[in-house]
Amino acid sequence: MSDYALELGFRLLLLISLAEAWNLLAGYGGLVSLGTASFFGVGAYALVGLANQLGVPPALAVPVAGLAAAALAALMSRPLFRLRGLYFTVGTLALAEALRLFMINNTAFGGATGLFLAGDAPSLQSLFLMALALLAVTTLVMALATRSRFSILLRAVRDDEDAAAQIGVRAFRIKLLALVVASWLTGMAGALQALKLGAVEPYGTFGVQWTVAVLSIVVIGGQGLRAGPVLGAVFLVALSELLADWPALHLALNGLILIVVIRFAPQGLAGLPSALAQRRGRR
Amino acid sequence: MTSPVGQPLLEAAGLVKRYGGVVATDEVSLQVQRGEVLGIIGPNGAGKSTLIGLLGGALKADAGTVQFDGADVTQLPAAERARRGIGRTYQIPRPFLGMTVRENLLAARYSLHPFARKADALAACDAVLARTGLADAADLPARTLPLLRRKRLEVARALALDPKLLLLDEVGAGLVDAEVTELITLIRSLRGQVQGIVIIEHVLRVVRECCERLLVINFGRQFAEGRTGDVLASDDVAAVYLGTAGASGSPPQREVAAPMPVAAQALAPALAPLLELKGVHAGYGQARVLEGIDLAVLPGQTVAVLGTNGAGKTTLAQVLSGAIRPSVGQILIDGQAVTGWPPHRIAALGLAQCMEGRRIFAPLSVEENLQLAARRVPPAELAERLERVYTLFPDLKQRRRNAGTSMSGGQQQMLAIGRALMARPRLIVFDEISLGLAPVVMDRLYEALAALKRAGMTMLVVEQDVERALNIADQVHVMEHGRIALSGNAAAVRDDPRLRHLYIGKAD
Numbered sequence: 001m002s003d004y005a006l007e008l009g010f011r012l013l014l015l016i017s018l019a020e021a022w023n024l025l026a027g028y029g030g031l032v033s034l035g036t037a038s039f040f041g042v043g044a045y046a047l048v049g050l051a052n053q054l055g056v057p058p059a060l061a062v063p064v065a066g067l068a069a070a071a072l073a074a075l076m077s078r079p080l081f082r083l084r085g086l087y088f089t090v091g092t093l094a095l096a097e098a099l100r101l102f103m104i105n106n107t108a109f110g111g112a113t114g115l116f117l118a119g120d121a122p123s124l125q126s127l128f129l130m131a132l133a134l135l136a137v138t139t140l141v142m143a144l145a146t147r148s149r150f151s152i153l154l155r156a157v158r159d160d161e162d163a164a165a166q167i168g169v170r171a172f173r174i175k176l177l178a179l180v181v182a183s184w185l186t187g188m189a190g191a192l193q194a195l196k197l198g199a200v201e202p203y204g205t206f207g208v209q210w211t212v213a214v215l216s217i218v219v220i221g222g223q224g225l226r227a228g229p230v231l232g233a234v235f236l237v238a239l240s241e242l243l244a245d246w247p248a249l250h251l252a253l254n255g256l257i258l259i260v261v262i263r264f265a266p267q268g269l270a271g272l273p274s275a276l277a278q279r280r281g282r283r
Numbered sequence: 284m285t286s287p288v289g290q291p292l293l294e295a296a297g298l299v300k301r302y303g304g305v306v307a308t309d310e311v312s313l314q315v316q317r318g319e320v321l322g323i324i325g326p327n328g329a330g331k332s333t334l335i336g337l338l339g340g341a342l343k344a345d346a347g348t349v350q351f352d353g354a355d356v357t358q359l360p361a362a363e364r365a366r367r368g369i370g371r372t373y374q375i376p377r378p379f380l381g382m383t384v385r386e387n388l389l390a391a392r393y394s395l396h397p398f399a400r401k402a403d404a405l406a407a408c409d410a411v412l413a414r415t416g417l418a419d420a421a422d423l424p425a426r427t428l429p430l431l432r433r434k435r436l437e438v439a440r441a442l443a444l445d446p447k448l449l450l451l452d453e454v455g456a457g458l459v460d461a462e463v464t465e466l467i468t469l470i471r472s473l474r475g476q477v478q479g480i481v482i483i484e485h486v487l488r489v490v491r492e493c494c495e496r497l498l499v500i501n502f503g504r505q506f507a508e509g510r511t512g513d514v515l516a517s518d519d520v521a522a523v524y525l526g527t528a529g530a531s532g533s534p535p536q537r538e539v540a541a542p543m544p545v546a547a548q549a550l551a552p553a554l555a556p557l558l559e560l561k562g563v564h565a566g567y568g569q570a571r572v573l574e575g576i577d578l579a580v581l582p583g584q585t586v587a588v589l590g591t592n593g594a595g596k597t598t599l600a601q602v603l604s605g606a607i608r609p610s611v612g613q614i615l616i617d618g619q620a621v622t623g624w625p626p627h628r629i630a631a632l633g634l635a636q637c638m639e640g641r642r643i644f645a646p647l648s649v650e651e652n653l654q655l656a657a658r659r660v661p662p663a664e665l666a667e668r669l670e671r672v673y674t675l676f677p678d679l680k681q682r683r684r685n686a687g688t689s690m691s692g693g694q695q696q697m698l699a700i701g702r703a704l705m706a707r708p709r710l711i712v713f714d715e716i717s718l719g720l721a722p723v724v725m726d727r728l729y730e731a732l733a734a735l736k737r738a739g740m741t742m743l744v745v746e747q748d749v750e751r752a753l754n755i756a757d758q759v760h761v762m763e764h765g766r767i768a769l770s771g772n773a774a775a776v777r778d779d780p781r782l783r784h785l786y787i788g789k790a791d
Contacts, residue, residue: 149393149397152386152389152390153390153393155379155381155382155386155390156382156387156390156394158381159378160377160379160380162377163378163379164362164390165340165360166339166370166371167365167370167394167440167443167444168362168365168366168394168395168444169390169394170362170394171362224381
């Protein structure tokens with residue numbers, strides 16, 4: 001494959017994995033998070049630490065770095081789950097911003113300039129393969145999480161947490177499991193991105209752009225639908241490639257599409273066929 | 284700890300729940316023996332649902348203890364109490380809307396037995412669904428179920444837990460006689476399976492035929508307790524709760540039934556109908572609900588629409604408001620076709636809706652809810668309209684600054700009626716206003732309707748309660764399977780044997 005195809009493929013695979021993880025939380029769990037960047041960033045920084053300080057090889061460092069993000073999720077679960085609905089969303093956004101500011105001001109992790117990865121970066125080919133492996137793991141996890149008994153409990157909590165408690169569902173555990181798993185996947189994606197760039201710095205890795213990209217992908221693709229993240233990611237990556245020469249127009253068009261989708265196809269692209277079928281049935 | 288046979292299944296002592304300064308539950312104690320069905324009755328707002336919340340664990344008591352099956356569960360959250368065998372239903376159903384009906388039950392099975400065999404879990408769910416009459420809906424999304432089937436789902440979901448104690452919060456509201464009979468049969472059949480049942484209910488037949496003991500709650504306190512027959516016969520209970528419904532035999536003819544002013548009645552046939560439906564068909568998607576409805580309401584007339592659940596009454600009300608567009612047929616207001624008009628334009632012609640389920644705006648105060656219906660009215664006129672509503676319902680004036688949904692069910696219904704009046708409509712459609720209300724509250728609402736009628740208001744009353752509707756109506760239509768099966772003036776319909784047949788069906 002050409003470098004361009006590998007480059008594009010890597011981005012697409014990474015975004016799909018991130019979007020799948022976010023869809024698990026928001027689409028299936030009702031936990032609309034704006035904290036993707038915090039887990040992504042922790043994964044990225046953990047990878048650099050593991051590689052530079054301990055010399056862990058990349059293939060092992062990526063999943064372990066994901067665990068660092070999962071640990072952060074477990075640590076933050078108690079305060080975050082005290083908040084519900086929109087308050088949870090704002091809480092996760094606050095977490096991401098707080099971590100970003102901490103990283104800028106804390107010199108131990110390189111401050112505003114960040115850290116460089118020692119040693120050679122892996123080839124584009126092997127990065128692509130690692131991203132493919134990440135997507136495989138993500139797909140497996142999502143298949144388990146969305147077709148299993150766990151998914152029934154998770155959706156019950158999403159639809160009505162109090163009513164779920166009345167039938168014996170321990171909502172906290174269910175949400176914790178979803179958050180930890182999603183954060184692990186998000187952290188691994190962050191680690192891969194750090195591996196590819198060969199450097200981490202707070203503005204890029206903890207930046208809100210990752211959160212926004214993931215959110216747009218799932219909303220445009222279709223929340224709570226299995227095909228949503230893939231469709232959304234392909235659509236958005238294709239759009240950004242087509243409009244690569246006109247960045248301002250790209251941003252504006254992105255926003256416009258988001259508005260149109262939310263207004264006219266709240267189930268996203270993946271929900272269009274059933275929405276159209278329903279409309280036809282009504283006539 | 285083993286549970287001795289003589290020990291009660293549930294024992295609550297000195298339960299207190301305060302919301303700010305308001306004491307919703309004040310030192311309530313109760314016991315449920317093994318094998319017993321306890322009924323809790325009381326006016327709307329007496330604190331019955333709060334009590335269920337305290338027993339089920341959804342609410343935390345400010346004082347008092349709850350012992351269940353030999354253990355103190357006072358400090359346990361709802362999920363843990365559910366796992367120990369307390370199943371509850373919500374008065375306003377809260378199904379998991381994005382899941383199928385079967386998945387709603389599976390959530391209960393899997394939360395308790397995460398590693399059970401899938402076939403066993405499915406079999407258990409399907410057995411409960413068959414028992415509660417939901418077998419045909421197992422694969423439908425819960426969102427598509429209408430209100431009364433959602434109530435069944437509440438019961439089914441609680442049963443999927445295999446509870447020892449079942450807390451039923453007004454599951455009989457809105458059912459017609461045949462369905463009430465079904466419910467009673469179901470509750471009785473549960474006795475072998477569930478060790479104890481607590482029922483909160485306004486449908487007195489359920490209370491009378493299922494409960495051994497009754498607890499009457501008023502203003503959050505225990506008002507009376509005793510054997511069902513004794514409690515229902517008590518004069519004190521009649522005064523706070525039962526109203527006219529407690530009187531044995533048929534309810535007395537109230538002043539409500541007073542005829543319209545003679546002049547209006549004589550004029551009526553000559554007047555053009557205010558509202559007219561011609562051959563209206565309507566439905567949802569593939570499902571056709573109304574199949575050719577003809578109906579006319581003359582100025583000053585009160586028309587009642589009766590019928591069993593599923594006959595299409597609420598769909599009819601929605602067609603009138605413009606929320607559902609008829610597929611065939613015409614709706615005329617003052618002879619002008621308004622078919623397919625959006626709801627706000629129909630409202631502007633003077634048609635007000637008092638919708639099923641009240642639909643109070645929760646974030647707004649009582650007064651704001653009322654003002655909303657009369658937005659472009661000059662302040663002086665607005666004040667006068669408010670005053671009229673407050674005269675009709677003094678309860679609302681007292682609570683004008685409270686949040687609309689903080690009031691009891693009866694007061695919320697008053698607010699819904701008041702809101703419909705604020706637009707100074709020429710015709711009001713009342714959809715099931717008596718649903719889920721204490722008998723004494725229903726009396727008050729129907730007295731208010733009678734007062735409106737005397738003042739010359741034109742009304743279309745869609746109602747479940749046959750007796751109350753017949754008392755107030757001039758003209759009555761009885762619906763069956765989306766058609767009007769029987770029409771006539773109230774007296775003629777009352778005496779028509781077909782009424783009993785249509786309504787009660789093959790229940791007896």
